[in-house]
Amino acid sequence: MFSDYIDIFYMTAAALFIFGLKYMNHPDTARKGNLLSAGAMLMAILVTLLDHEVVSYGMIVAGLVVGGVAGVVWARIVKMTDMPQMVAIFNGFGGLASWLVAYSEISRLTPNLDHFTTVVLVLALLIGGVTFSGSMVAFAKLQGLVGGAPTLFKGQHLLNAILGVVVLALGAVLLASPGAWPLFVLVGLIALLLGVLLTIPIGGADMPVVISLLNSYSGLAVAMTGLVLSSPVLITVGSLVGAAGLILTKVMCDGMNRSLTNVLFGGFGTEAAEPGEVPVAAEGGEGQPKSATVDEAVAMMKAAKSVIIVPGYGLAAAQAQHAVREMGDLLAKNGTTVKYAIHPVAGRMPGHMNVLLAEANVPYPQLFDMDDINDEFEETDLSIVIGANDVVNPAAKTNPSSPIYGMPVLDVEKSKQVIVLKRSMNPGFAGIENELFLMDNTVMVFGDAKETVNGFVTGLAGK
């Protein structure tokens, strides 16, 4: 029978998933890796369709078509700047699917549920529900549908703990009386509530950490299901996703120099909003920043042999990526070496700035990670900081009283000259003063990033 050989296909799929991720280790092979992974998924789906339990195909085909079309269209039209929201909502849909599958099984099996299945279903409802509603809150905050500020109230953690205990208690009752299906409904609803309550105290800027963590949870949930069903392919795939989520969560926390506990429970952003609590840089505050005109900045660029461009999210917000790429091209034409220095948390999720620059046709060999380029600033004639603030603040290295002290930053101040593009002299999002702007080798060009860079392009192109 075919079913005797079915495991060969699942095993091949597992191997393809691993190869797919392995090919993600270089931009040249990454696309092939993603296609391999997609092929593995297709293979697993086709094999599952041949499962002896599957007897009617109408609903399945309808579901695959509706979901597939919606997925493709959505993936085509989404803007690259909106990538964090997109990952959040897709992740939420995955959680919702697990939650729905659990209810489908409950409605089919009740009251003939054994203990083992009951435990698995309670866990599936809990993780699926939390993933779904948590991701939706993250989506709403990232999309700006609700305010990004953390929502904190008294007894929040206590309430969460109580809800967690209630879920455990309901699970215990369900073990004793398998027919009590309304309790399953209650478990599912509490899970949805918990997802919301766990996510609202986290600031909008930290949402990518939450998504990454929720993705890791859903991976572990898949692995658990695999253990229960003795399905090695699910165990393997779930572990891979779990590992990816955990590593990316750690990358983001390290990039901000914060612990995961601080991100999840710290309510970050509340203190900084209170006036008077903003720490002022201890020294270096002597005098005003020097401002330069576009023409003066262009003259500095023409004289420079080596330029490092430091993009921050302000660049993407101003939609200035294409103008920046034009500027880089013109500089390169003048014989200047052009490199881009990317901070791990530049953009709104790890690696986001790389995607935005790649979209603007910046060749990826020009993109450098912080660790690879930090030693080069010293020998660089000119650094151009566009829409970045905290990630180039030397206070992170020198001022122990600064809220960002200890955060890894780009050593921009070490280059011979620095041009900073900024809308105005207002302190950044976190309200932290930046000594870099006041240094002798720094000049500021004020104005909209896109207009300023377009001015540079005109200046560099003209004779």
Add this chain to the structure above:
Amino acid sequence: MEPIYWTGLYVFLLACFVGFDTITKVPPILHTPLMSGANAISGVTVLGAIVSAGRGDTNLSTILGFLAVVFATINVVGGYAVTDRMLQMFKKE
């Protein structure tokens, strides 16, 4: 304890090592596609949804299964498609 149970735990252990080892080697430049790609993989719950929707049992069970297939498929197909869209933009020159 059943032998198969232990085998599963060994698979889990080894897959975790493979996962951490493989993913640590992904350079930061590709971390966004990695995140959306891993997210697409976690839509593997579509396999369970397919079985739920295709058993031909009670109506409610099938309808819930159908909805699960829809949402899981959006996660899988959308996730892979958007990852591919991002990765094709990375060019050498």
